[in-house]
Each structure stands twice: as structure tokens, then as C-alpha cells.
Amino acid sequence: MTGSKVLKATGILALVGVAATAWLGLWVTPDAVGFPHGLVRLLYIHPPMAWVAFVAYGMAFLSSMLYLWPRTRHIRFDRMAGASAEVGVVFTGLTLATGSIWGRPTWGVWWTWDPLLTTTALLFVLYLGYLALRRVPGDPEVVARRSAIAALIAFVDVPVVYFSVSWWRSLHQAPTIDFTGRHLYVHGSMAWTLLLGFVSFTLAYAWLTAHRYRLAGLQDSEADEGLRYALDERRAEGLGPA
């Protein structure tokens, strides 16, 4: 099947890309001034991870919309939303983790109540709730509708996270934390490494999500297989004792 070939290729590319990013980031690119030794190297994975989380939630949102729209309603969009949100939660977790690791030497603390950080953490919890909702047992279609609507509402928070920095600035004169990293002058090998980071992490996202999606599909088709058996068994119930 070409589908699985594309998937395999994506996986290999993602792997190579991430490895290359690591290599470039760790050994090739220069240390930046103003950063504690070597920590700038987190630059090549931390922002891409945050980006992937956004992409994942966006995908979950889109799939949920498609699921809710009667003309395009198909259970595969629900699967997609679930798979994407799951990967999104993982990457949000990674963003939080790398951010904390970065923050410790840079700001001297693991955590601070910066709006961006807080809203990111909230996003994490928000989608944990979404996944908990998905796990509540029930009819697949019912679960799909419920979670699709939850995904719509949850996504409203994503732009809030994204804009929280600028809103904070525009609405609040003295930002408590200067997110100076944003002004860092990125050049040469650093820029290329960063770009590679974005691309390869996005590929990794695609690969992971596709796998999760396929797995969900397999589980469903297994259930469909099981359904035939279940139907026979149920019908036999009627014939049994009589």
C-alpha cells in the first residue's frame, strides 16, 4: 500500500531530521552570548515542540468540525481528532518540560507565573480533560459527538495562549517577565538548524498521529469484526432456551 509507504518514509525522515537537529544543535551551532553554557541549544527543540502542540490541537479542531458538519460526518474524523489531541498533549508536556529545564538556569526557577507558561499548562490540563471525556465509555457515535464539541470549546483557548504574550504587553504596561528570547538574533547555522527542527518535529507529529490514527482504525475494525460475532451471539440468545 502506498499509504503505509508514505507513512514509513515520513517516519524515517522524521527520525533523521530529529537526529540531525540534535547533532547540529549540540555540536555544530555556536554557543550564544548571554545564555548560560550551551542552553541555547534548547532553542532548537523547545519552540518546535510548542509549535507541534498547536498544530496538533488545530488538527483536532478541524477534524472535530468536519465530524460535526453533517455532510462530512465520518467516524474517521473522530479518530483523527483523538489521535491528534493525544499527540498534542504529549508535545505540550514536552514543551513544559523543556521550558522548565530552560527556565531553571535562565530565570533561576523552574516555573514562573508568566501568562504564556500558565496558559500552556492550562492547555495541557484542558486536553487531559478532553482525553478523559473520550475515555468515558459509551456508544462510539455518542462519544464522538460529545468530544467533538468539547474540542471546539477547548480550541478557543489555543489562540489565547498564542496571543497571551502580546496581550499582556498591549494591555499591561510592565510585563513581569521579559520574554527576551523572542528578540534573539538568529542567524546562519542557527537559523537553519531551527528551521530543520521545525520541519522534523512536524514530520514526527505527522508520523505519530498517523500511527495513532491507524491504531484507532484497527481497533475499530477489530470491533467491527467483533460486531459480526456479537450480532450472531445476540441472535443466538433469542434462539437459545426456547
Add this chain to the structure above:
Amino acid sequence: MLRDAWLVAGKDLRIEARSRVALNQVVPFAAAVILLFGLALGPDRSVLAPASAGLFWIAVLLSCLLATQRSFAVESADGARDGLRLSGLDPAGIFLGKAGAVVAELLVLEALLALGVAVLYGAHLTGGLVLAAVCVTATVGLAAVGIIYGAVASGLRVKETLLPLLFLPVAAPVLLAATKAWDEALAGTPSGGLGWLSLLAVFAVVYVTIGIVAFGPLLEES
């Protein structure tokens, strides 16, 4: 749709008028939240006065949670969702009606609470108009989210725990914006709160729209 909304809101408010749950239970609960959390965060007035807006909105948030739980508890017990679906009412109307009733209850609560906060924390309720506008828009947003998630969770055996989990994080930006707007207004610069107010208005519009659109699919399910 509006006729149905009116009918549903009337019914919910009539049940409230009879059972007095919002007045006798939710208002004292909100007061307890403010007092208690004020205590937990330390009795230091210099800490608490700036935090008064935040505490106020947390109390409102938790009360909104109770109000929505109640709003679905009065629907026929186990069959809440079945009942709503078989009722022949327009789902959008149901949504608007139930949200409207919760908004009405919460606004009364907020008025009472604001008095309390003013006294307790020595907060000055300046910029009254902005404060009131923030209350209304924020409450509409909160109630809309609450009712949507209330419907999502209703009929599930785990609704007691699921609803708070879903509601709280989504309501957080509303909380944040409302707190900021109040902070500005209380600090004597109500115009600084206008940006947050418009953000709240956006939230309210978005959530109400989602509710109107999504309540149909939500109830029609299963």
C-alpha cells in the same frame, strides 16, 4: 427558538424560586469560598486587597459550576438528556433558556458578593459601570460554557467529577480577563479595562454561538 428559550428559562427560574437553592446555598457557598481562600492565602491585608478581584472571580467561577450542576439536576434525574431530547423544544432554545436562567442567578449573586468584597477587603468599587459591564459579559461567557459542558456530562455516571474538570480550564481565560478588567477598574483606571472587556465580549459571543450551533448535535446524539 426564543419562545422556547423563554419557556425553559421561566421553568428553571420557577424551580429556583420554589427551592431557593441558589439563594440559600450557592450564595453562602460563594461567601465561604472568598473567606476561606482569603484565609488560606494569609490574613495579610496588603496581599489580599490586590487579590480581591481574583478571589471574587474564583468565587463566581465555582458558583457557576454549582449553578450549572443544579441546572441539570432539576432536569428529570437520570433521564436529563432523554427528557430534553424528547421535549420537542428547539435545542438552541434549550441552551439559551438554561444559560439565561444561570446568568440571572449569577448576576444576583455577583451583586451580593461585590458588596461583601468591598467590605471585607476594603476594595473600592470605583468605575462602577465598567465593573458591571464586565460582570455581565463574563457571566454570559461562563454560563454558556457551563451549560454546554453540563449537557456533555449529563447522563454520564461520572458527571460529578467530569464537569468540573472540563469547565475549569476552559473558564480560566474568562477568569483571567475579568480579573484584569476589575483590577484596572479598582485601581481607578477603568479605561484600562476596556481592552479586557472587549476580550470578554468576544468570549461571550464565541461561546454562545458554539452553544447555539452545537446544542442540536449534542442532544440529538445517541
Add this chain to the structure above:
Amino acid sequence: MLRDAWLVAGKDLRIEARSRVALNQVVPFAAAVILLFGLALGPDRSVLAPASAGLFWIAVLLSCLLATQRSFAVESADGARDGLRLSGLDPAGIFLGKAGAVVAELLVLEALLALGVAVLYGAHLTGGLVLAAVCVTATVGLAAVGIIYGAVASGLRVKETLLPLLFLPVAAPVLLAATKAWDEALAGTPSGGLGWLSLLAVFAVVYVTIGIVAFGPLLEES
């Protein structure tokens, strides 16, 4: 009595193991509470770092509320109280069993949360032994109060709103004492927390005793 307690706790924990509600829903809820308070109180580290113990205990308090609600939701729906009364179990045993199950769930939650708090607030978990002891005693007290009031509210149409209202003010002293004890321990003077710890122990003993004695009359009344 202890045999019955064991039976009830085993049943409650088995239901939890099957539905995973505490893990999948209450733990994230607690995290959401902490974040929410962090947001509402503003980004000012000088306010939040000293308040970290308070926030931790507020999150535990609200989670305890959910856990007790859940604990009675798994009892047979409408007939929760009838079921418990007709069960032939010793009321004191029921109380101890249900409270025990809630304590077990909350202790796991606190362990997870403590990790989170340590990171979030840059709080140093020094005096680990004192912290743990505070957790255990405070949790026993909270769970005991929760289960008593849970039984009071169970079977009433207004349980969603009544339980929080009853629970919060009574749990307040526990919250305060636990917060103080943690504050001391986090400030590096765990011995200063021992006074609070013994206060918590008194609370726990008192509430558990009340529960053991009062659960019978509580279930028997109409």
C-alpha cells in the same frame, strides 16, 4: 466493624480501579485548580511563592469534595441512603470504609500534586517527614468530614449544592492548620509545624470519632 470497613473500602476502590475516575479526572482537576488560582492571583511571584502551601491545600480540599461526591455517586443512584441502610453493614464500618477509600485516593493525588507544586512554586520540599505526616493527618480529617456530610446530603435533591456549602466551612480549620504546618516546613523550620500537626491530629481524631458515633443515627433518621 473493621471487617465491614474493609469490605466497603474494597468495593469502593474496586469501582475506582474500574472507572479510573480519580486518576483520569480528579488529578487533572486538582492541577487545574492550582493553575487557576495562579492566574487569578496574578503573576506576582512574591505573592505566589509564599502562598504555595495554601494553593496546594485548596486544591486538595476541592478534590476531596469531588472524591466524596463520587463516593456517594457510586452508591446506588437515587437510593444511596436506602441502600446503605438496608445493607446490613455496621454504620461505623461503612463510614470507616468509605473514608478510608477516599483517603487512599487523596494520598495518591497529594503525592502527585506535591511534585507539581515543588516545580511550579519553586517550593522546596524540605522536612519531608513532617510534610508527609501533615498530609496523612489532614487528609484523614478532610475525608472524615466529607463522608459525614456526603451522607447528610445523599438522597437529597439538592446534594450538588448542599454538600459544598456544608463541607467548605467545616474543612476550613483543617485547611488553615495544614497550610501553616506546610509553610513552616517549607520555610525550613519543620519543628515549628509540629504544633499545627498535633492540631491536625486532634481534628482527625475528633472527626473520625464523630463519624463513627454519628453515622448510625445519620443513616437511621428518615
Add this chain to the structure above:
Amino acid sequence: MAPAVRLREAVALAGRFPLLAGVSLEIDEGEVAHVRGPNGAGKTSLLRLCCGLVPLHSGEASVLGHDLAIDRRALRKHVGMLGHQSLLYEELTVEENLRYALRSFGLEIEQAGPAAARLGLAGRVSATPVGRLSAGQRRRTALAVLVARDPRLWLLDEPHAGLDQEGRELLDELIAESRAKGRTVLLCSHEHEHAAALSDRTVWLAGGQVVEEPASVA
């Protein structure tokens, strides 16, 4: 005349369990059908499918000309269900419940009084909140809503349960009346002698399917 209920190999699931495992059935408008079968056969599920409370997984299903896979909402106005749960507002009185139900279907509330009186709910009971009624009085209230609405399709799930002698006779009368008016009735009941006398035909369900009348009556 078009069939009021028409199912073709209808499958309905709860999770992965087939509530209905391929039901094919036609019930004409104006017919009173007695649905019968052992516990767990799928009778309640069939009624819930017909009013759109359970989604159709596969097969075809149309009720009163509405395809259940497409528009369930349009159907609601014409279908009345009496289920195991009474779906009333516990805090409102019998009368208020009746009025609210009628209003929510866009009907005039004049029918409320007569319907309540017919079901023996006049006087004290009609001003009592539903939460304080006995099991049979609740059942009567739910029936009163149906009577006042007079929908085209009546779905009755063990309607006799909980009713006293007089209530049973009244119910029989009501079913006979609605048949005379040309309403369609699906009547699930284990009281077969009772039900058989009321109905035009009997549909046997077992194991989520329509079956022939079993040799040993189940």
C-alpha cells in the same frame, strides 16, 4: 396507507453490544402492536430507537415517514413515549408539569386540566410536586401528558406496571380510544392476556430480533 414504523435489518448498539441485531418490522398506521419477548430481548431498545433516543447503527429505519438516520427532531412532535423513567420535573407540581409539557410541544394548555382529571389526578394530587408522588401517581402523570398531547405514535413500555386496578382499566380504555382515532401504538408488555386483548397483532422479539412465536411461550 404508509407504514408508521418501518425497519429493515435495523441494528442498534450500546458500546459494542448489539441491542437490536437486525430487526425488520412494519407497523401500519392505526395499528396497535403488542411487542413481546423475554427480559433482555430488546423491547425497550426498540421503542427507544423509534423515538430516536438510540442511534441507528446500520440498516434502515423510518418512523411516520421520517428517516431516523437523517431527521430525528422533526419526529419528536408526533411521538409520545412512556418509558421506565417518567421524565417529569420533580420540583414542579403535576399541573405545572402538564402545562410545561404542552407548551414545549407548542400546544394549547387547555388540555392539561381534563387530562389530569381523566387520570384521577384532580384535587390534592394535582398540586403536589411530582417528587412526592407514589410510583403509580407518577405513572399516571406521565400518561396524562400523553393523553393531553395525543401524539400520532404512542410508545408504551410496560405501561401497566405500577397502575392499580382502576388505572389499568383506564389505560385499556385510552388505548382503545387512540386506536379508534387512528393512532399507532407500540405496546411492550409482559401482561400478555391483557395486552393481547388490546392489540391487532403481536410482534415477538428475542435476542434483539423479531422471531416467530416460540413453541414454549417465553
Add this chain to the structure above:
Amino acid sequence: MAPAVRLREAVALAGRFPLLAGVSLEIDEGEVAHVRGPNGAGKTSLLRLCCGLVPLHSGEASVLGHDLAIDRRALRKHVGMLGHQSLLYEELTVEENLRYALRSFGLEIEQAGPAAARLGLAGRVSATPVGRLSAGQRRRTALAVLVARDPRLWLLDEPHAGLDQEGRELLDELIAESRAKGRTVLLCSHEHEHAAALSDRTVWLAGGQVVEEPASVA
């Protein structure tokens, strides 16, 4: 033989409403009594009084030798109630529910299997969480608990409701058996032909009181 149930002018209230307005009644041990009356007569309230779910307001009441005003708890071990609600744990399976119930009465769990089998709950159903059962299967589970416990006093509130034909026959058998074993049974039922055949005597209730058999059968 001492009477199993002995009420003297027993009054029970719900708020200010008298559920029972002075009931005097004696039922001997080993008797099967059919309690009958119109909806809202107070039948359910009577049974709930007998197992101590409704407090006695005034009058005297003793059940199995225990005074209801003093010790209701001691009674519980010997009384089994089948009410409108099944009082089971929805998350636990039929089998787990049975075992838990037996354990909670301090009985051996060996009876669980046979009781379930007797009620037709073997196989798939016995491993299904009660929350997913049909109405009749729930009823059967609740009955299985009673059968496994075999208490001295059986309080059955409309036990036939929801059971299929086979279940009804089984129930009749069970009642006959417990009579043979000397158990006392209070049977509320609107299916009077059924119930009359099973019972030694009929008690008529109306308006919260014991009345003579009414001229017009209600």
C-alpha cells in the same frame, strides 16, 4: 406463634403529609399477605416502615420481635426488601453485586452462583455491570440477592413488574417455596389474580389506613 409484623395505630409522616394514618395490622410468622389498594394508598410506605426506612411517628410497631421505635438495625439482617429501586451497584457486575450483598450480611458467598443461575442470570449477563442491564434483568438481580440471602421477612413491592412470563412463574415458585420454609411475605401487587393465588390473606389499604374490602373493587 408471635406475629412477624405487628402495628398498632402506626403513623408515618413525610414532612407533614401522613403516609400512613394509623395502621393496625398483625401478620403471623409464615403468612403470605397480599397488600392491596389504589395508587397512593400507602402500600410502599407500609413496606418501608416495616424495614425501618420510614420512621415511626406515633403508634406501636414491631417487626420480628424488634420494636421499630428502638432498634431498627438489629432487624435488617432478617428483612429483605424488593422495592421500586433495585439498590445495586451499577459499576459492579451481577455476580460482584451478589457477592458483595452476601458478604455485607455476613453470609457465605457460595449461594451467589446458584441464586444467579436460578434467576436466569448465568453466562454473559452475570458478568455484565448492572448499569447495562435491562429493567427486567435488574429486577432479577435484585431478586437473586433476596434468594441468596433467604431472609425471614420478605417485603415485595410489585415484584412482578418488569419480569417476563418465565420470570413471573419463577417468582411465584419462589414465593411458594419461602412460604413452605416458613418465611413471612408481604406482597404488594396490583396483579390481584396472580397475588391472590399466592397469598394466605389480603390486606386492603386506602388513604393510609387498613380498610374493609371495598364494595367496588379499586
